[in-house]
Amino acid sequence: MVDFILGIDGGGTGCRAALANSEGQVLGRGHSGAANIRTDLTGACAHIIEAANQALNAAGLDPELISHIPAVLGLAGTNIGPYRQQLQTLLPFRESRIESDAKIALEGAIGSHDGAIAIFGTGSVYMLRRNGVVSSTGGWGFQLGDQASGARLGRDLLEQTLLAYDDIIHASPLTRDIMAAFNNDPALLVEFTIDARPGDYGRFAPKLFDHAAQEDAVAQFIIGKAVADIEAVLNTLNLHENEPLCLLGGLAELYAPLLGPRYQALLQKPKGDALSGALHIAKRSFSHQPASERGENT
Helix, strand or coil: CCCEEEEEEECCCCEEEEEEECCCCEEEEEEECCCCCCCCHHHHHHHHHHHHHHHHHHCCCCHHHHHHCCEEEEECCCCCCCHHHHHHCCCCCCCEEEEEHHHHHHHHHHCCCCEEEEEECCCEEEEEEECCEEEEEECCCCCCCCCCCHHHHHHHHHHHHHHHHCCCCCCCHHHHHHHHHCCCCHHHHHHHHHHCCHHHHHCCHHHHHHHHCCCCHHHHHHHHHHHHHHHHHHHHHCCCCCCCEEEECCCHHHHHHHCCHHHHCCECCCCCCHHHHHHHHHHHHHCCCCHHHCCCCC
16 A cells, blocks of 8 residues: 555646645645646646645655655646657656546546536636546637637737727727737737747736726627637536536636526535545555556556
8 A cells, every 4th residue: 555645736827736645634735837738848847846846845755755656647738649648758756647637626526426517727628527427628728729718818808909909899998908018019919929828818817807897898798708608618518407517717706607597506616626636536546556556657
C-alpha cells in the first residue's frame, strides 16, 4: 500500500496540488502558475512540479520524495494532440495518471453518480456521466471554441471594441474603457493579441459583467450570446430531471442566475472541487494497489 498520493488540478490560470495519505486525508497543499499543456507544455510541467513540491513542503516532507509518490493529474489541454504523452516523459512522479481537468471536476462535483458539469473558467467544457458512461463536449480552445469561457469573452470584447473603433457598431462605455487601456491606439490592441495567452484574454471578463449590470449594450450583447451558447450545449445533453447539473469555474456564479428556468431547476451545488476529485481518483487507483501491480507512468 502506498503511503502518500498526490492530486493535481492544472488549468489556464493556475495549478493546485494536494498531498494526502492513503486514506485521503490532505496533509499539504501547493499552488503555482498556469498548467495548460497544450498552450505551454514546458511551463505547465514546471508549474506542476512546483505545486507538488510546495505540497510536500507544507506537509513537512522532503521534496525528493516526489519520485516515490503516485499522482493523478487533471489538466487542461489533454484532449488534443500529443501533449499528454509528451508530458508523461517529463513528470517525476512514481506513477502518473493524466486525466482532463473536466474529468476530475466531474468526480469532485457529483462523485460517481450520473449528472453533468459545465466549467466556465479560462476555458469552457461540459461533461456528462450517464449509466456510468462519461462523455464530454467542447474544450477545443478559445480560438475556435470554448464559448462562454473567460478567454472567449475577452476575445469577443476586443473584437467588439475594434468594431466600435471603426464605427461599425455603436461604441459604449465599455468599449471606450478598453480602448483607453490601450492608449486609444488600435494597433496596440492588435499587438496585444500576438503573444496573448488564454488567461490574458480572460482578465477582461469581469469588466463585461460589471458593465452589463449597468446596461452597457456591448456587454449585454456579448453575455447574452454566451448564455445562448451555454443553453445550446445543455440542450444537446438532454438532461433528465434526476440528473444534477453543476456549474463550475470562476464564472459559474455569474452565469447561474442567467440560465432559463429549465436549467435553474437542475442546478445543484457541487459536492467538492476538482482537486478533491483528483484525490478521489488517486485513492481508488493507488491506495490499495499491490506492489506487483504497480506500473510506471500509466
